[in-house]
Amino acid sequence: MRCLLPAIGLCLAWWTIGSARGAEPARLVWHTDFQTAQQESAASGLPLLVHFYGTHCPPCRQMEAEVFHSADFEKAMAGGFVLVKLEARKDRALLERFGIRSIPADLVLSPSREVLWQHEGYQSGDQRRYIGAVSRHRGQTSIGSMPEEAPNPRRHVVESQEPASRV
Numbered sequence: 001m002r003c004l005l006p007a008i009g010l011c012l013a014w015w016t017i018g019s020a021r022g023a024e025p026a027r028l029v030w031h032t033d034f035q036t037a038q039q040e041s042a043a044s045g046l047p048l049l050v051h052f053y054g055t056h057c058p059p060c061r062q063m064e065a066e067v068f069h070s071a072d073f074e075k076a077m078a079g080g081f082v083l084v085k086l087e088a089r090k091d092r093a094l095l096e097r098f099g100i101r102s103i104p105a106d107l108v109l110s111p112s113r114e115v116l117w118q119h120e121g122y123q124s125g126d127q128r129r130y131i132g133a134v135s136r137h138r139g140q141t142s143i144g145s146m147p148e149e150a151p152n153p154r155r156h157v158v159e160s161q162e163p164a165s166r167v
Contacts, residue, residue: 028074030083034094037084041111047137049081050107052100054088060104063122067130076131080138081108106130108137116140 031037034050041048051068053060067073077083088095088103098107100120108117116137122130 028077028083030085032085034084034086034091037082038109038113041082041109044082045111045141046080046082047111047116047140048107048109049077049083049134050094050109051083051085052088052091052095052103052105053085054103057088057103059122062124063104063130066124067122067127070127070131072127073131076135076138081134106134108134108140110140110142112142114143116143 031040037048037050040046053064086094088105095105098105098115098118100118102120104122105120106118107115110116117133119130119133
Protein backbone atom coordinates (compact mmCIF):
# COMPACT_ATOMS: atom_id res chain seq x y z
CA MET A 1 0.00 0.00 0.00
CA ARG A 2 2.92 2.33 0.81
CA CYS A 3 4.27 1.91 -2.72
CA LEU A 4 0.89 2.16 -4.38
CA LEU A 5 0.00 5.72 -3.26
CA PRO A 6 3.25 7.35 -4.47
CA ALA A 7 2.94 5.44 -7.76
CA ILE A 8 -0.62 6.70 -8.25
CA GLY A 9 0.53 10.26 -7.42
CA LEU A 10 3.35 10.05 -9.97
CA CYS A 11 0.99 8.74 -12.64
CA LEU A 12 -1.50 11.55 -12.02
CA ALA A 13 1.27 14.18 -12.13
CA TRP A 14 2.67 12.73 -15.37
CA TRP A 15 -0.79 12.63 -16.96
CA THR A 16 -1.58 16.23 -15.92
CA ILE A 17 1.72 17.61 -17.26
CA GLY A 18 1.40 15.63 -20.48
CA SER A 19 -2.16 16.86 -21.04
CA ALA A 20 -1.20 20.50 -20.45
CA ARG A 21 1.73 20.33 -22.87
CA GLY A 22 -0.27 18.62 -25.58
CA ALA A 23 -3.21 21.03 -25.36
CA GLU A 24 -3.46 23.37 -28.31
CA PRO A 25 -4.51 26.97 -27.80
CA ALA A 26 -8.10 27.71 -28.74
CA ARG A 27 -8.49 28.65 -32.42
CA LEU A 28 -9.99 31.97 -33.37
CA VAL A 29 -13.62 31.93 -34.43
CA TRP A 30 -14.32 33.65 -37.75
CA HIS A 31 -17.92 34.54 -38.54
CA THR A 32 -19.12 34.46 -42.14
CA ASP A 33 -22.21 36.63 -41.64
CA PHE A 34 -21.72 40.39 -41.21
CA GLN A 35 -24.97 41.00 -39.28
CA THR A 36 -24.26 38.25 -36.75
CA ALA A 37 -20.70 39.49 -36.21
CA GLN A 38 -21.88 43.09 -35.87
CA GLN A 39 -24.46 42.06 -33.25
CA GLU A 40 -21.78 40.15 -31.30
CA SER A 41 -19.48 43.18 -31.47
CA ALA A 42 -22.21 45.46 -30.08
CA ALA A 43 -23.15 42.99 -27.34
CA SER A 44 -19.55 42.30 -26.27
CA GLY A 45 -18.20 45.85 -26.68
CA LEU A 46 -15.34 44.50 -28.81
CA PRO A 47 -14.23 46.03 -32.12
CA LEU A 48 -15.07 44.10 -35.29
CA LEU A 49 -12.34 43.06 -37.75
CA VAL A 50 -13.91 42.63 -41.19
CA HIS A 51 -11.82 40.83 -43.83
CA PHE A 52 -12.92 40.82 -47.48
CA TYR A 53 -11.32 38.20 -49.72
CA GLY A 54 -11.76 36.48 -53.06
CA THR A 55 -11.51 32.76 -53.76
CA HIS A 56 -9.40 33.39 -56.89
CA CYS A 57 -7.26 36.17 -55.39
CA PRO A 58 -3.53 35.29 -54.98
CA PRO A 59 -2.80 38.11 -52.48
CA CYS A 60 -5.85 36.97 -50.46
CA ARG A 61 -4.56 33.40 -50.28
CA GLN A 62 -1.09 34.64 -49.38
CA MET A 63 -2.47 36.84 -46.60
CA GLU A 64 -4.54 33.94 -45.28
CA ALA A 65 -1.46 31.71 -45.06
CA GLU A 66 1.03 34.29 -43.76
CA VAL A 67 -1.16 36.28 -41.38
CA PHE A 68 -4.36 34.55 -40.30
CA HIS A 69 -2.73 31.19 -39.61
CA SER A 70 0.17 32.67 -37.64
CA ALA A 71 0.55 32.31 -33.89
CA ASP A 72 1.28 36.06 -33.66
CA PHE A 73 -2.09 36.90 -35.22
CA GLU A 74 -3.97 34.45 -33.02
CA LYS A 75 -2.31 35.85 -29.90
CA ALA A 76 -2.97 39.47 -30.90
CA MET A 77 -6.64 38.90 -31.78
CA ALA A 78 -7.72 36.44 -29.06
CA GLY A 79 -10.32 37.98 -26.79
CA GLY A 80 -9.91 41.46 -28.28
CA PHE A 81 -11.92 41.39 -31.51
CA VAL A 82 -14.94 39.86 -33.14
CA LEU A 83 -13.76 38.47 -36.49
CA VAL A 84 -15.67 38.11 -39.76
CA LYS A 85 -14.49 36.96 -43.22
CA LEU A 86 -16.63 37.92 -46.19
CA GLU A 87 -16.26 36.78 -49.77
CA ALA A 88 -16.19 39.85 -52.02
CA ARG A 89 -18.48 38.40 -54.72
CA LYS A 90 -21.16 37.51 -52.21
CA ASP A 91 -20.99 40.76 -50.22
CA ARG A 92 -20.79 43.41 -52.96
CA ALA A 93 -23.19 45.76 -51.15
CA LEU A 94 -20.81 45.95 -48.18
CA LEU A 95 -17.85 46.59 -50.47
CA GLU A 96 -19.71 49.53 -51.97
CA ARG A 97 -20.90 50.76 -48.58
CA PHE A 98 -17.31 51.03 -47.35
CA GLY A 99 -15.86 52.25 -50.67
CA ILE A 100 -13.61 49.24 -51.12
CA ARG A 101 -12.11 48.97 -54.60
CA SER A 102 -9.66 46.06 -54.27
CA ILE A 103 -9.12 42.95 -52.19
CA PRO A 104 -7.92 41.75 -49.82
CA ALA A 105 -9.42 44.54 -47.76
CA ASP A 106 -9.86 44.93 -44.03
CA LEU A 107 -11.82 47.18 -41.71
CA VAL A 108 -11.87 47.61 -37.99
CA LEU A 109 -15.29 48.84 -36.85
CA SER A 110 -16.15 50.05 -33.38
CA PRO A 111 -19.05 48.34 -31.56
CA SER A 112 -21.09 51.44 -32.54
CA ARG A 113 -20.22 50.82 -36.26
CA GLU A 114 -17.66 53.61 -36.76
CA VAL A 115 -14.82 52.84 -39.17
CA LEU A 116 -11.67 52.93 -37.04
CA TRP A 117 -9.25 51.64 -39.68
CA GLN A 118 -9.41 50.61 -43.32
CA HIS A 119 -6.77 48.86 -45.41
CA GLU A 120 -6.61 47.44 -48.94
CA GLY A 121 -4.06 45.07 -50.44
CA TYR A 122 -1.40 42.78 -49.07
CA GLN A 123 2.27 42.34 -49.83
CA SER A 124 4.27 39.32 -48.68
CA GLY A 125 6.24 40.15 -45.56
CA ASP A 126 3.71 42.70 -44.26
CA GLN A 127 2.28 40.42 -41.57
CA ARG A 128 3.92 42.20 -38.63
CA ARG A 129 2.88 45.62 -39.89
CA TYR A 130 -0.68 44.39 -40.47
CA ILE A 131 -0.97 42.72 -37.06
CA GLY A 132 0.47 45.82 -35.37
CA ALA A 133 -1.94 48.16 -37.16
CA VAL A 134 -5.00 46.05 -36.28
CA SER A 135 -3.81 45.45 -32.70
CA ARG A 136 -3.74 49.18 -32.00
CA HIS A 137 -7.52 49.11 -32.07
CA ARG A 138 -7.90 46.34 -29.49
CA GLY A 139 -10.63 47.37 -27.08
CA GLN A 140 -11.28 50.65 -28.92
CA THR A 141 -14.93 51.59 -28.63
CA SER A 142 -15.04 54.75 -30.77
CA ILE A 143 -12.93 57.10 -32.88
CA GLY A 144 -12.61 59.37 -29.85
CA SER A 145 -10.92 56.60 -27.89
CA MET A 146 -8.23 56.08 -30.53
CA PRO A 147 -4.65 55.75 -29.22
CA GLU A 148 -2.31 58.60 -30.20
CA GLU A 149 0.03 56.41 -32.26
CA ALA A 150 -2.70 54.79 -34.36
CA PRO A 151 -2.80 55.60 -38.08
CA ASN A 152 -5.53 57.62 -39.77
CA PRO A 153 -8.76 55.72 -39.08
CA ARG A 154 -10.54 56.66 -42.29
CA ARG A 155 -8.24 55.25 -44.93
CA HIS A 156 -4.99 53.35 -44.81
CA VAL A 157 -3.85 51.90 -48.11
CA VAL A 158 -0.52 50.12 -48.44
CA GLU A 159 0.97 50.30 -51.90
CA SER A 160 1.99 46.88 -53.05
CA GLN A 161 4.47 45.63 -55.62
CA GLU A 162 1.89 42.99 -56.44
CA PRO A 163 -1.38 44.60 -57.52
CA ALA A 164 -4.33 43.77 -55.32
CA SER A 165 -7.20 42.00 -57.00
CA ARG A 166 -9.83 44.32 -58.37
CA VAL A 167 -13.35 43.77 -57.18
